[in-house]
Amino acid sequence: MAERKDIEIDFGRIEAQRTRLNLGPQHPSTHGVLRLEVELDGEIVTEVVPHIGYLHRCFEKYAENKTYPQVIPYIDRLDYITSMSNEIPYVLGIEKMMGIKVSEKVEAIRTILAELNRIASHQIAVATFGMDAGAFTPFLFFFRDRESILDIFEKLSGARLLYNYIRIGGLMNDLYPSFKNDVLDVINVIRKTNAEVMDLLIDNKIFIERTINIGVLPADVAISFGCSGPVLRGSGVPFDLRRDEPYLNYDKFDFEVCVGKGEMGTLGDSYDRNIVRYHEMEESCRIIEQALKILPDASEDVRSAMPKKVAPKGEIYAKAENPKGELGFYIVGDGKNKPARIKSRSACFVNLSALPAISQGSMIADLILILGSVDIVLGEVDR
Amino acid sequence: MKSNEIFERLIAEFPEDIISLNEDENSESFIYVNPRNIVEIMLFLRDENDLFFDYLSCLSGVDSKENLTVVYNLYSIQLKHRITIKADIPKENPSIATVEKVWLTADWHEREAWDLIGIKFEGHHNLIRILNPYDWEGHPLQKDYKTPEYYHGMRVPV
Numbered sequence: 014m015a016e017r018k019d020i021e022i023d024f025g026r027i028e029a030q031r032t033r034l035n036l037g038p039q040h041p042s043t044h045g046v047l048r049l050e051v052e053l054d055g056e057i058v059t060e061v062v063p064h065i066g067y068l069h070r071c072f073e074k075y076a077e078n079k080t081y082p083q084v085i086p087y088i089d090r091l092d093y094i095t096s097m098s099n100e101i102p103y104v105l106g107i108e109k110m111m112g113i114k115v116s117e118k119v120e121a122i123r124t125i126l127a128e129l130n131r132i133a134s135h136q137i138a139v140a141t142f143g144m145d146a147g148a149f150t151p152f153l154f155f156f157r158d159r160e161s162i163l164d165i166f167e168k169l170s171g172a173r174l175l176y177n178y179i180r181i182g183g184l185m186n187d188l189y190p191s192f193k194n195d196v197l198d199v200i201n202v203i204r205k206t207n208a209e210v211m212d213l214l215i216d217n218k219i220f221i222e223r224t225i226n227i228g229v230l231p232a233d234v235a236i237s238f239g240c241s242g243p244v245l246r247g248s249g250v251p252f253d254l255r256r257d258e259p260y261l262n263y264d265k266f267d268f269e270v271c272v273g274k275g276e277m278g279t280l281g282d283s284y285d286r287n288i289v290r291y292h293e294m295e296e297s298c299r300i301i302e303q304a305l306k307i308l309p310d311a312s313e314d315v316r317s318a319m320p321k322k323v324a325p326k327g328e329i330y331a332k333a334e335n336p337k338g339e340l341g342f343y344i345v346g347d348g349k350n351k352p353a354r355i356k357s358r359s360a361c362f363v364n365l366s367a368l369p370a371i372s373q374g375s376m377i378a379d380l381i382l383i384l385g386s387v388d389i390v391l392g393e394v395d396r
Numbered sequence: 397m398k399s400n401e402i403f404e405r406l407i408a409e410f411p412e413d414i415i416s417l418n419e420d421e422n423s424e425s426f427i428y429v430n431p432r433n434i435v436e437i438m439l440f441l442r443d444e445n446d447l448f449f450d451y452l453s454c455l456s457g458v459d460s461k462e463n464l465t466v467v468y469n470l471y472s473i474q475l476k477h478r479i480t481i482k483a484d485i486p487k488e489n490p491s492i493a494t495v496e497k498v499w500l501t502a503d504w505h506e507r508e509a510w511d512l513i514g515i516k517f518e519g520h521h522n523l524i525r526i527l528n529p530y531d532w533e534g535h536p537l538q539k540d541y542k543t544p545e546y547y548h549g550m551r552v553p554v
Contacts, residue, residue, distance in 0.1 A: 065526065065527065066525075066526060066527040066528060066529070069527045069528065071536060073512065073537060074536050074537060077537075109422060110422050110423065111422070112422055234500070236450050236451055236473060237450070237499055237500040237501065238500045238501050239451060239452055239453070239499065239500075239501030250473065252473050257476055258476070325422075327420060327422055327423035327424075328423055328424055328426075329422075329423060329424050330424050330453065330454060330469045330478075330480065332453065339453065341453060341454050341469070343454055343456045343467065343469065345458060353458075353460075354456070354458050354459070354537075356454065356456035356457075356458075356467075358453060358454035358456075358469075362504065363501055363504070363505075366500075366501060366503060366504040367500075370500075395527060396527070
């Protein structure tokens with residue numbers, strides 16, 4: 014009988030080599046022209062460095078060379094899927110500087126439009142997040158229903174995406190006759206689709222398993238990073254400017270501030286950020302219903318408070334709860350018809366800065382989902 | 397907490413560094429401070445229990461012709477009050493200490509202020525351009541900025 018020997022094979026030393034990979038700027042999963050420089054250890058992400066600026070259009074420099082009303086179209090182009098909401102903090106800031114009071118009807122219309130736009134934005138966010146996870150059908154459902162919201166905006170302003178509708182001291186024009194019915198119809202459609210998407214996507218076991226416990230953002234880190242909107246609320250911080258610093262007439266309405274509860278996985282994971290957006294659509298529907306009730310029927314001149322000359326003096330930091338988070342404008346006026354300085358504090362820019370912290374140590378496939386759950390629009394990141 | 401109460405608290409703690417309080421009905425109320433001790437002032441604003449400014453809403457650089465100004469818009473999520481802190485720095489040597497240790501969000505905001513206005517944040521771990529290309533020259537939001545004619549052989553549209 015042969016003697017048994019330990020077999021020794023020399024495989025050489027397997028070096029753990031770090032790979033540097035460029036994700037973007039022309040990659041569909043980066044939701045725009047974002048370049049992520051990723052360092053990988055096998056499949057594990059060890060470092061993420063976002064490179065932004067591919068869509069930089071010098072908004073702040075342009076704004077210094079335009080009159081105050083001329084800045085509004087540029088603001089539309091910041092976050093180009095929530096143009097209606099973008100205009101609100103800027104307009105409110107100028108109105109406060111000049112001491113302009115707008116009528117109740119104008120305020121109610123602004124609220125309704127902002128909430129409709131919030132639904133449209135969250136539809137895209139939830140839809141693309143589902144698509145990042147591999148679910149294509151909800152994407153089609155949401156884009157079909159978003160069309161009906163855009164139809165309302167088109168009937169109001171003539172444009173489907175970039176409206177220039179909310180003006181300093183008023184609105185571009187009055188509502189059209191069947192506006193109320195159109196909005197109520199849209200709300201019904203949205204609620205029906207949301208119920209369907211609940212079964213298809215949100216409550217789907219594959220989707221839940223795929224999105225829980227990745228990209229966990231603890232509450233104190235989120236606050237220190239200045240996160241806002243669904244990203245902050247997904248971490249369980251009940252902070253919403255609509256309730257905590259009421260503007261327009263949000264203080265008259267009864268609505269809930271949705272927060273992440275960590276019911277499926279860890280508090281502050283990608284699932285929580287997504288579920289907050291999903292529930293906020295229903296809250297927006299409730300706000301719109303209440304706003305439609307207090308919307309005066311009589312036709313009135315929505316341009317009556319619009320000033321002839323816009324030349325405010327002073328400075329203000331005006332902010333509003335946009336679908337993506339807190340959009341703020343720091344406006345310095347020196348009494349001329351052009352602003353001396355406008356700084357835009359964009360929610361996407363600030364939320365994206367937290368990405369390296371929350372994606373370290375995750376798998377490369379999860380990085381795409383984490384980025385999707387932060388919900389960025391590069392137009393607002395790069396300005 | 398009202399802005400004048402915040403001002404009282406600050407002036408009791410830092411009698412030499414707090415310059416003035418500006419209150420106006422249709423404007424933001426802001427406190428001018430000396431840039432020398434900015435980090436200590438910000439840590440005090442963040443950590444005191446009755447101030448508790450845990451949220452840096454916005455950090456902007458402003459070119460006000462004579463000098464550059466750094467503007468910090470602070471907010472307290474816990475106590476729901478706000479204040480604006482301003483610090484003037486000379487144009488010849490536009491530098492101020494970084495507050496990225498106080499709030500993590502200051503990292504990108506300060507990079508943006510460096511990129512567009514040219515304010516140097518001393519002690520920042522990675523003060524490079526963020527919106528403009530890394531090899532861009534000049535700081536576009538300075539009032540005396542001249543747009544270059546060419547960038548890598550491409551004509552810059554004006």
